[in-house]
Amino acid sequence: MSKYEPVSAEVVAALQTALGAEYVRTDAETLEKYKTDEETDPRYHHLPEVVVWPGSTEEVAAVMKIANQYNVPVTPRSAGTSVSCGAIPVYGGIVLLLERMDKxxxxxxxxxxxxxxxxxxxxxxxxxxxxxxxxxxxxxxxxxxxxxxxxxxxxxxxxxxxxxxxxxxxxxxxxxxxxxxxxxxxxxxxxxxxxxxxxxxxxxxxxxxxxxxxxxxxxxxxLCPYKLDLLAIFTDLDKAVGLVPNLIKAGLNPTSVEFMDNAFVRSSSDYCELKLPHYEDGFYVIVTVETFNEDELESKMEQLDEICSASGATDVLEADDRVWKLRRNCLESTRVLSLVSTSDDLVVPVDQIANCIRHLTKVAENYSFKLFTLAHAGDGNLHFQILKGEMSDEQWEDEVSRFHAEAYPYVYSLGGRLSGEHGIGAKKVEAMEKYTEPVEMKMMKEIKRALDPKNILNPGKVFNA
Ligand SMILES: Cc1cc2nc3c(=O)[nH]c(=O)nc-3n(C[C@H](O)[C@H](O)[C@H](O)COP(=O)(O)OP(=O)(O)OC[C@H]3O[C@@H](n4cnc5c(N)ncnc54)[C@H](O)[C@@H]3O)c2cc1C
The missing domain is CATH 3.30.465.10 (Uridine Diphospho-n-acetylenolpyruvylglucosamine Reductase; domain 3)
Structure with missing residues (x-):
């Protein structure tokens, strides 16, 4: 049972006085719209009780005061692109949108x-x-x-x-x-x-x-005036991920080093209706270098070409925006393949990213779900998109939790963590409690309690306070 109070007519009236009636909504259509973010699995969805659009910092502060006074939780929300259920109001209450404050x-x-x-x-x-x-x-x-x-x-x-x-x-x-x-x-x-x-x-x-x-x-x-995007294509996973440490050690200071496995190459190419070489069997590594000087760019290009070839690249192409279109649409492209999927956002030390991708790809072969792998490889950040497809809810839950039970301890054994950039949100709260060192967890909870004694702001996220 929730320890919070329901949003009463009195709370709504107080919010309307603070923000103006048009910026406080309780109609069913609005509540429905904000029950989720990017999360497609309905088991994670929760309806808010009221949605508010403050127009200034003072109005945001007024909402928080009302929420504390009436013991109602508040979930701040920006664009709702969270893939960790971060913007879902897991305890109902108020969803607070920042979109009017856009200057x-x-x-x-x-x-x-x-x-x-x-x-x-x-x-x-x-x-x-x-x-x-x-x-x-x-x-x-x-x-x-x-x-x-x-x-x-x-x-x-x-x-x-x-x-x-x-x-x-x-x-x-x-x-x-x-x-x-x-x-x-x-x-x-x-x-x-x-x-x-x-x-x-x-x-x-x-x-x-x-x-x-x-x-x-x-x-x-x-702004660097000179820029080069290069697409290194491999037909062998081992060689593709092996490029990353070679690149980092060469001191090229790349702006981006992105990895896409062949499952993502195919799905994003189909989704974007855009095929680049080795659609059928390629692993793509996109490397961007930027310089302030043309000669430096030339010399880095030569060095890059040599490193890619020495690492076993089948093709090394100067890339254009098409390759970034494929990269940016990876996540969206899997939506048409399976309505329900789950994203993982693991991070390991950069020198371990190749081992991590190799090992976890092998582990995933023992499961029947489809695994798509992406990595911001240059900073050790690995994204798995796991697709439910047609399997039953029971099998899905069992397979994902068994996979996580193998993957997470392995990532921690490499010195990694549960999230590199998406956050814990509501989705990884249990794992956060399980894998975080107890004293570290205690310090986090004490900080939360000190700043938010009634646990009003975004409860159910990161950990259970
Ligand atoms: C296609 C796609 C690609 C993505 N690529 C990346 C990527 O490359 N790198 C990456 O890091 N993430 C990525 N994400 C995840 C997501 O876009 C990021 O987490 C992003 O920072 C969330 O911004 P948002 O405006 O959508 O915030 P929301 O999803 O609305 O909120 C995210 C979290 O922040 C809180 N919050 C929102 N606004 C505020 C505020 N003003 N004050 C305090 N708390 C607030 C929310 O409560 C929630 O917990 C991707 C998502 C998608 C769908």
């Missing part, structure tokens, strides 16, 4: 920073930075649809993390609303800082459990 407030070319509201779309931030000659280096594959607040909350990774790091590395400072409804500004536009706890880094990546991000100051970098 890019400032782009400062002298100081090389941008100030954005949490609801700004990631792609718009990237485009605005590029137009001014700068790079915003956060680049999840979902950039076209996700919002910056969602990226910061999950510490999103993506295609450029090999060179530039994840979202937390692109952020100077945030404004956030605390679980009890205070407004706080943490972080500063500084290169270094040893001034108390690094609270901005604590809130970033906390998956909306320690604060609702409402604004951020983002770092900009000079």
């Amino acid at each position: 890019i407030e400032e782009l400062n070319t002298e100081g090389m920073y941008m100030v954005v509201e949490a609801g700004a779309r990631t792609v718009e931030i990237q485009e605005k930075a590029n137009a001014a000659g700068f790079l915003y280096a956060g680049d999840p594959c979902s950039a076209d649809s996700c919002l910056i607040g969602g990226n910061i909350a999950t510490n999103a990774g993506g295609n450029k993390a090999v060179r530039y790091g994840t979202t937390r590395d692109q952020v100077y400072a945030i404004e956030a609303v605390t679980p009890t409804g205070d407004i706080v500004n943490v972080g500063a536009r500084l290169k270094k800082k040893s001034t108390g706890y690094c609270l901005e880094q604590l809130i970033m990546g906390s998956e909306g459990t320690l604060g609702i991000i409402t604004k951020a100051t983002l770092k900009l970098l000079p």
Whole structure:
């Protein structure tokens, strides 16, 4: 039984007073729309009781105060592209949407920073930075649809993390609303800082459990004028994954090193109606290098070509946007093959990514589900898409849990963790409790209790507080 109170007429009235009636909805169609994010398995879906669209930080704070007063849980939501059930209101209550707060407030070319509201779309931030000659280096594959607040909350990774790091590395400072409804500004536009706890880094990546991000100051970098995308095609898995350590050790400082197995090559090619060489039997490794100087690009190209060939590539092609189209559509392409699937987002030390892909691909051969493998290989981040297809719910649950029981301890034995970028959400809460060292888990729970004594903000995510 829930320890929360239901959303009463009194709560709805208080929300309407704070936000305006048009920004508070309880109709069945709206509630239905927000019962899930990217999760397709209906067993994870939960209806909210009310959905709200605050238009300012003060209004977000007002919602949190009301939620605390009436003991109602709040789930913050950006674009809902979470693949770990992060934006699902597992205890009902209020879903709080940030999409009205979508302004890019400032782009400062002298100081090389941008100030954005949490609801700004990631792609718009990237485009605005590029137009001014700068790079915003956060680049999840979902950039076209996700919002910056969602990226910061999950510490999103993506295609450029090999060179530039994840979202937390692109952020100077945030404004956030605390679980009890205070407004706080943490972080500063500084290169270094040893001034108390690094609270901005604590809130970033906390998956909306320690604060609702409402604004951020983002770092900009000079835009490299020279860029090359290369597609190395292998017909042998071992050789394809073997390329990764060779690339990293060569000191090429690539921007991206992405791996797609042949199952993904086929599904995404079919979905995009676009076939590149070795559709039938190829494993693709996409490598991007960027430089500030043309000669440097030339020399890196030569070096890359040599390394790929020495690693056993069947073909090494200069790639264009088509290859990125295939990469970006991988996840979507499996949706047409199976309505229900589950994503895994394991991370291991970079020097172990090849072993990990080899080993877990072998392990998966003992199961009857279909396994598709992708990797942000250059940063050790592995994605499995496991498709249910026609199997029964019982067999599906049994097979996935047995596979996880083999895969997770193996990943931890390599020094890895359960999630590299998607977060724990609601989906991996049990695994998080199981595989996290007890003292570390205790510290996390104590922090959560200290900041959110009534467990109002995004309960049921990361762990059970
Ligand atoms: C096709 C596809 C490709 C993807 N590729 C990548 C990838 O390359 N790299 C990657 O990291 N992820 C990827 N993802 C996962 C997802 O896009 C990211 O996790 C993204 O950061 C979520 O952003 P969002 O705006 O959709 O947030 P949501 O899904 O709405 O929310 C995500 C989590 O953050 C919380 N939250 C949202 N907004 C706020 C806020 N303002 N303050 C506090 N908490 C908040 C939510 O409660 C939830 O727990 C992909 C997803 C899809 C569907």
